[in-house]
Amino acid sequence: MADSLIARLSTVPGLVVRSTGSVQRYAGPMQDPVRAARELEVTWIVDGSLQRRGDLVRATARLLHAADGVAAWSGGFDEKFTSVFDVQDQISNLVTQALLPVLRVGLGTPARLADIGGTRDMDAYQLCLAARWRAQGGRADEVDKGVALLNQALSVDPAYAMAWVELAQVHRRKLWNSDGLAAEVFEPANAALKHALALVPNLAEAHAGHGFSRFWFDFDWVGAEHAFRRGLTINPNTATAHWGLALLLLSQGRLADGFVHLRTARSLDPMSPVYNTVEASLLLANGQREEARIRLNRSLDISPDLWLTHLAAGLMHMSDARPEQGIASIRRAVALSDATTRSWSVLGVRLARLGETEEARSILNQLLTASKSRYVTPTSIASLHAALGEVGSALTALEQGLVLRDTRMVFLKGDAHWTGLRSEPRFVTLMQALKLDRYGPGLSPI
Incomplete structure (x- = not known):
């Protein structure tokens, strides 16, 4: 129910609503809603419960003020289990009405289920939630399981537009977590988004998804920005649209708007x-070390075993002139990562900069050997060649990256791995081919 309520309430002008991913961490009868509100940095929180007896469901909900836990509104509903979505509609409307006099702004009404791409089939809904949780860890087997669960959900309800959006998003995870070949990632992702928009033409999350396709695959900077901004026009609370637009703007040197x-x-x-x-990685790249440290520590609190976080921690240690701790953190990232070569390439580059060229070359040779039997992102190989002073081989790998639409090519202008290549005519040609030469120096994420 929380997922559906969030989706509805986030469409109401004047309300900023935290995402399902953040809120569902506080599910369960033993959770303190006031503590959750404080950690989520919100003014109001909706707390409630569901109890099922036979074919009846008892739903209760309260709108609590985060500062003192006082309820501004509470209500209960008894419905048949098959009509739980009608209960969600009632709670959404009543919560909005309770907020009207408090916020002192004119609020609209929550979107209808059809307008946010939802489903009224409980099996499809639960399969979609299970897929989201399985895929969030990012390991290749978890992503594959997420795809399978979403395909099950869509076989139950092919008109479930948000499940199509979720399917596209899970496919995109392969880019960062398992060296996914861009063409093989975006073909099914774009097909899923096409289904979603055919069902709900003004689905903000689907337009944001198209933004990522234009940004990370088409290398169409103008088209990507238009898609992200269209999603935000439809629903300003679309986190993925803000996220994609931020990465785009920061890569082009439009730092003020990007960080917003x-x-x-x-x-x-x-x-x-x-x-x-x-x-954290972008703040560190911009010289905002203390702000970066706060975000990194928060990430470690939330998910202490995420490989990407340990990779960023390694770069933070390096920035603090603590190379031993830095290399240890990066090795931890390698151990935690599954099918991605990103952590290996960062380890090799950092070892090369510390003079440990023998191990760095060994890592490069491992990736070159692996590339004979499976896809290895060309930018991973190029960064190692560049760190070892092999300019020609680095440029050849980057040229292959352009042909194969390696997603990290979008950060070519701001990525510090290429500092020694920037004056090379072949690198300049790459910049022109990507049409990045018309933008200022940007920032590259981890």
Whole structure:
């Protein structure tokens, strides 16, 4: 129920609603809603419970003020289990009415279920939730299981537009967590988004999904920005649209606006370890060390075993002139990562910079050997060649990255791995081919 209520209430002008991913961490009868509100940095929180007896469900809900836990509104509903979605509609409307006099702004009404791409089939709904939780860890087997669960949900209810959006998002996880070949990732992702928009043309999350396709695969900077902004016009509480737009703007050197959208995305989903980690890496790249440390520590609190967070921690240690701790953290990231070569390449680059060229070359040779039997992202190989002073081989790998649409090519201008290549004519040609030469120096995430 929380997921559906969040989806409805987030469409109401004047309300900023935290994401399902952040809120569901506080599910369970033993959770303190006031503590949850404080950690989520919200003014109001909706607390409630469901009890089922036979084919009846008892739903209770309270709108609590976070400062003191006082209830501004409470209500209870007894419905048949098959009509639980009608209960969600009632609670959404009543919570909005309770907020009207408090916020002193004119609020609209929550969107209808059909307008937010929802479903009224409980099996499809539960399969979609299970897929979301299985895929969030990012390991290749977890992502594959998420895809399978979503396909099950869509076989039950093919008109479930948000499940199509979720399917596209899970496919995109393969880019960062398992060296997914871009063409093989975006073909099913774009097909899923096409289904979603055919069902709900103004589905903000689907337009944001198209933004990622144009950004990370088409290398269409103008089209990507338009898609992200269209999603935000439809629903300003769409965290993925803020997130994608932030990465785009920051990669182009449009730092002020980029950091605004980055913070907004994180505020909408404050319990996302990925959002916190990537923000930390971008703040560190921009010289904002203490702010970066706060975000990194928050990410470690949320998810202490996320490989990406340990990779960022390693870079933070390196920035603090603590190379031993830095290498140890990066090795931890390698141990935690599954099928991605990103952590290996960062380890090799850092070892090369510390003079440990023998191990760095060994890592490069391992990736080159692996690339003969499976896809290895060209930027991972290029960064190792560059760190070892092999300029020609690095440029050849980057040129292959352009052909194969390696997603990290979008950060070519701001990525410090390429500092020694920037004056090379072949690198300049790459920048022109990507049309990145028209933008200022940008920032590259971890």
